[in-house]
Amino acid sequence: MPAAAWISADQIPQNSDQPWPNFSDRAEPLGTNTFRLYGLCGATPSPIANGDNARAVVDNGDGHWSAEQVIVHYPGDPWTMGQTASLDAANLQNVLTQCTSTAPGTTLQFTTPVSSRCPSVTRGGCHQVAAEIRSADGQSTAHVYLANVGSTITELTVWAGGTPSSPWAGTADEDVFAAMNPQLCTVWEC
Numbered sequence: 388m389p390a391a392a393w394i395s396a397d398q399i400p401q402n403s404d405q406p407w408p409n410f411s412d413r414a415e416p417l418g419t420n421t422f423r424l425y426g427l428c429g430a431t432p433s434p435i436a437n438g439d440n441a442r443a444v445v446d447n448g449d450g451h452w453s454a455e456q457v458i459v460h461y462p463g464d465p466w467t468m469g470q471t472a473s474l475d476a477a478n479l480q481n482v483l484t485q486c487t488s489t490a491p492g493t494t495l496q497f498t499t500p501v502s503s504r505c506p507s508v509t510r511g512g513c514h515q516v517a518a519e520i521r522s523a524d525g526q527s528t529a530h531v532y533l534a535n536v537g538s539t540i541t542e543l544t545v546w547a548g549g550t551p552s553s554p555w556a557g558t559a560d561e562d563v564f565a566a567m568n569p570q571l572c573t574v575w576e577c
Contacts, residue, residue, distance in 0.1 A: 388411075388414050388439065388440075388441035388458055388460075389411075389574050390411035391570055391573065391574050392411075392458055392460075392539075392570065392571060392574045392575075393409075393410040393411045393414065393443060393456060393458070394410060394456055394543060394563075394566050394567045395566055396408060396409050396410060398562070398563070398566030398567075399454055399543070399545065399563075399566075400452075400454075400530065400545050400555075400556060400558035400563060401452040401454075401545060401553065401555075401556055401558075403556065404452070404553040404556065405447070405451065405452060405553070407445060407454060408445060410443035410445075410456055411443070413443040413444065413445065414441045414442070414443045415441060415442060415443070416440065416441055417435070417440040417441060417442050417457065417459070420442060420457075421435065421457075422457050422479060422542050423455055423457070423529070423531070423542065423544040423546075424479055424482055424483060424531055424533065424542060424544070425482060427486070427490070427493075427520050427522075427529050427531070427544075427546075428482050428483065428485070428486035428489050428490050428493070428520070429486075429489045429490035429493075430482045430485070430486075430489045430490075433475070433478050435459055435475065436461065436471050436475065437461075438459050438460055438461040438462070438468075438471075438472075439459070439460045439461075439462060440457070440458065440459040440460070441457075441458055442455060442456065442457045442458070443455065443456050448548070449547075449548040449549040450547070450548070450549045450550060450551060450552050451547060451551060451552055452545055452546070452547045452551055452553070453545070453546055453547065454543070454544065454545045454546075455542075455543070455544050456541065456542065456543045456544075456567075457540075457541065457542045458539065458540070458541045458571075459472075459475070459539065459540045459541075460538060460539040460571075460575055461538040461539070462538075462575075463538070465537055465538050465575075465576045465577060468538035469512055469537050469538040469577075471538070472535055472537070472538045472539060472540050473512070473535055475535075475540055476514065476533070476534075476535030476540050479533055479540070479542070480501050480502065480516055480533070483495070483501070483516065483518060483531070483533065484501060486518075486520060490522075490523065491523065492522075492523025492524075493520060493521065493522060493523050494520070494521040495518055495519070495520055496518060496519045497516065497517070497518045498517045498518060498519060498530075498560050499515060499516055499517035499518075499532075499560040499561075499564070500516065501516045502514045502516065503515050503516060505534065505536065505564060505568050506561065506565075507561070507564055507565040507568050507569050508536060508568050508569055508571075508572055508577065512535070512536075512537060512577070513534065513535065513536045513537070513568060513577070514534070514535050515532070515533065515534040515535075515564050515568065516533050516534075517530070517531065517532045517533070517560040517563070517564075518530075518531050519531075526548060526549060527546060527547065527548045527549075528546065528547055528551075528555070529544055529545070529546035529547075530544070530545045530546070530555070531543075531544050532544075532560065532563050532564060532567060534564060534567060534568050536568050536571040536572060536577060537571065537572060537575060537576065537577030538575065538577075539571045539575060541567060541568070541571065543563065543567055
């Protein structure tokens with residue numbers, strides 16, 4: 388996965404309280420792992436079509452904010468592979484909208500509505516959604532940013548187990564997406 392595809396560490400929420408390392412230095416193949424959203428919502432992971440994929444994880448343990456970005460890119464004709472990415476993104480959006488059903492007691496608050504257009508991407512297709520997910524037992528909080536940019540899907544999750552040592556800084560979703568989405572159209576054609 389090209390280094391330029393990853394969100395800049397200083398643009399990840401909570402960076403002012405606990406600086407993040409460079410995600411490109413932590414990138415590894417997705418392997419049997421999948422999008423974090425499936426685990427947060429107690430959903431069965433759907434298989435990912437054959438695409439280039441990687442994830443970068445910084446797990447700081449309970450009481451601290453942790454972060455993960457997953458990138459799945461479908462190489463080939465941008466229009467054709469964009470359709471494949473759109474199908475996978477629609478599945479992920481369905482997992483998110485059904486989260487309170489598949490993980491009873493979980494609370495879900497959309498902070499950017501499902502299928503919102505991407506103002507930070509001026510060409511190609513781009514849709515994004517963001518939400519806060521709280522576990523039923525109140526022991527974990529996650530902020531999920533999901534985008535389908537051309538023939539690429541990216542998910543950024545910032546979460547904390549227990550009571551985090553620093554409160555959520557309230558980074559605006561549009562700022563996170565503006566740091567996460569546009570470079571995907573620079574790395575790959577949208």
